Amino acid sequence: MWNTYLNGRVNIPGPIPWPIVGNLPMLLRTKNPNKLFLELRMKPLWLRSFVKLFKGQTSLVFSNGQEWVAGRKFTAAALKDFGVGTKSIEERIHEETRYLIDFFSKSQNSSIDASKLFPKVASNVVSNIIFGERFDHEDPEFIRLLENVQFIIEQNSPFRPDNFFPILEVFRTTNQLQAAVERFNETKECIRRRIDKQRLTFDPCVIRNFLDLYLAQEGKQDSKISESYLFNTIVDMYFAGTDTTSGALQWCMLYMLKFPDVQLKCRAEILEAIGDSRLPKLSDREDLSYVNATLHEIQRIATTAPMAVPHTTLEDIYIEGKLIPKKSILLCDLMSVHLDPIVWNEPDIFRPERFLDDKGHFLRSENFCPFSLGNNNLKIIWYLLEPWSIVNFIIIAKIVPIHHACHVLKVNPHMFFTFLNKGPRQCVGKHLGEAELFLIFTSLLQRFDLIKANPDQTLSTEGKQTFVTLEPQPYEMKFVIRN
Structure with a gap:
């Protein structure tokens, strides 16, 4: 700034x-x-x-020139082709949702820290769009990637004093800015390895994911997307796709814990309209008025960005x-x-x-x-x-x-x-974020009772500011398979 x-x-x-x-x-x-x-x-x-x-x-104007225009067109096209507005969005989100259902089913008596779980969920959906595959939640490379993204986000909060007065940096015990740069470079190197690996199996006739879309136009004279811009765009997608969606999911869970009567109404509507023999689909939104109203009210009262x-x-x-x-x-x-x-x-x-x-x-x-x-x-x-x-x-x-x-x-x-x-x-990922919230929220309520890990725990609705998002204070919860 x-x-x-x-x-x-x-x-x-x-x-x-x-x-x-x-x-x-x-x-x-x-x-x-x-x-x-x-x-x-x-x-x-x-x-x-x-x-x-x-x-x-x-x-x-709010944009930053023609590069922003070209970059937005490229990213919007990629999200449309590999996730947004197509059947594949459900396939990619359902893949992550099935993992969650299996994980919660095996850990019913365990307390879950929402602030640590949902960043992995949101990042994996982004990974699926970019790389065409999800990471295992315990994959060291995936964990390190999330750590780097979270560190960079924390160090770039718009409300940090040294963001406006760089001289304050000299009074810090460690140079956090330099550490953020190193983490960013490490993240870019991880992405570079992925690009090099994907080049080996790239087929211009079969575009599989976001990276393939870039490789298909790489080297063309009329291409306006450089490799450097691609790196930054992917990092931005992780920032935005992780921070905002994760925060929104955390708020959704928190309000279901605070208002169990609303949780019951949402579940009743889901079971009446869909049952429990299949996962919810985006096409079910028209039949779930109260669920839609609840999601909108959560995003209104707890604006994530x-x-x-x-x-x-x-x-x-x-x-x-x-x-x-x-x-x-x-x-x-x-x-x-x-x-x-x-x-x-x-x-x-x-x-x-x-x-x-x-x-x-x-x-x-x-x-x-x-x-x-x-x-x-x-x-x-x-x-x-x-x-x-x-x-x-x-x-x-x-x-x-x-x-x-x-x-x-x-x-x-x-x-x-x-x-x-x-x-x-x-937001260029608006529809992706909406789809994630709806599918994950409804799928979890369909199969689990959401309860506080500690019945006496007081849940605060006062958020904490990160990069551009407002997240709830950390809390723990349990997912209990419903009777």
């Missing part, structure tokens, strides 16, 4: 900063910066909103006379709409029924955006914070649905900036 900042201070609305450190102490005082942002945006004297209608304009993925502006722009400089970091506050009392009645209450209509059918909401904005028909109110006076600023976006805009206008009716979001801005 430091390298993206411009020199000098920008006169942008926001909390009054301290000298040198700006508003950094404000972030350090809380374990959950996302909740702090929610508090700040409710203070009209601290935060101001700009209003401007963007109709197809490109002056404010509260700030989505940071992006930067490509050029200087002015809005209402205020400069938003080139290379400013843009964070979109997804949690702001998910916990907005204007949008949801009692947003802090877990209530799956809010996603059901009067007849009990699943009800989609335009206010639901767990995988970033994408094509959601939402207006955006940009609340501009100035967290650090010595460097540049981060723009925090509060999301407000169109039909609630008038209510918000009462705060600052003459300075209201909106952005009608269009285009492929959602």
